[in-house]
Amino acid sequence: MRIGEVAEQSGLAPQTIRFYEREGLLPEPARGPNGYREYDATVLGRLAFVRGAQAAGLSLAEIASILDLRREGAVPCSHVQSLLHAKLAEVRARRRELEELEVDLEGLLARSEELDPADCSDAQVCHVIAADRR
Known part of the structure; x- marks a missing residue:
C-alpha cells in the first residue's frame, strides 16, 4: 500500500x-x-x-x-504503566498550578475593578499587574 x-x-x-x-x-x-x-x-x-x-x-x-x-x-507493559503514572502525576501537578493561577487571575480582575486608570504611572506600566499587588 x-x-x-x-x-x-x-x-x-x-x-x-x-x-x-x-x-x-x-x-x-x-x-x-x-x-x-x-x-x-x-x-x-x-x-x-x-x-x-x-x-x-x-x-x-x-x-x-x-x-x-x-x-x-x-x-513494554510495565514501562508503559510507569510512563502513565508519571504523566498522571504531571497532570495533577499542572491542575494544581492552574487552580492557583485561576485564583491569581480572579484577584487581578477584582483589583482591576477597584483601581482608577488615572492613578497608573508610566513606571508601573499597568497598576493592575504591579509587583506590589499583594
Whole structure:
C-alpha cells in the first residue's frame, strides 16, 4: 500500500507519516522499483498505537522508548504503566498550578475593578499587574 492509501486509512497526512518514519516510530518501508514507499498492513496498527499514545499525553520520545522495548523483544507493559503514572502525576501537578493561577487571575480582575486608570504611572506600566499587588 502506498503512502496515500496509508494516509487515507489512518486519517493522518502523508507528511506526518514521513515524519514518524524519520523519528523512528515507523519501520522504514520497502521501496518499489519506482522509489515509492510500499507499506504493509501492519503500519496501520503502529500508527493507531502512536496516535493512542499521543492521546494519552505521551511524547514522541516516550513512544519511541516503548517501541524500542518491543523491537528488542520485551513486553513494554510495565514501562508503559510507569510512563502513565508519571504523566498522571504531571497532570495533577499542572491542575494544581492552574487552580492557583485561576485564583491569581480572579484577584487581578477584582483589583482591576477597584483601581482608577488615572492613578497608573508610566513606571508601573499597568497598576493592575504591579509587583506590589499583594
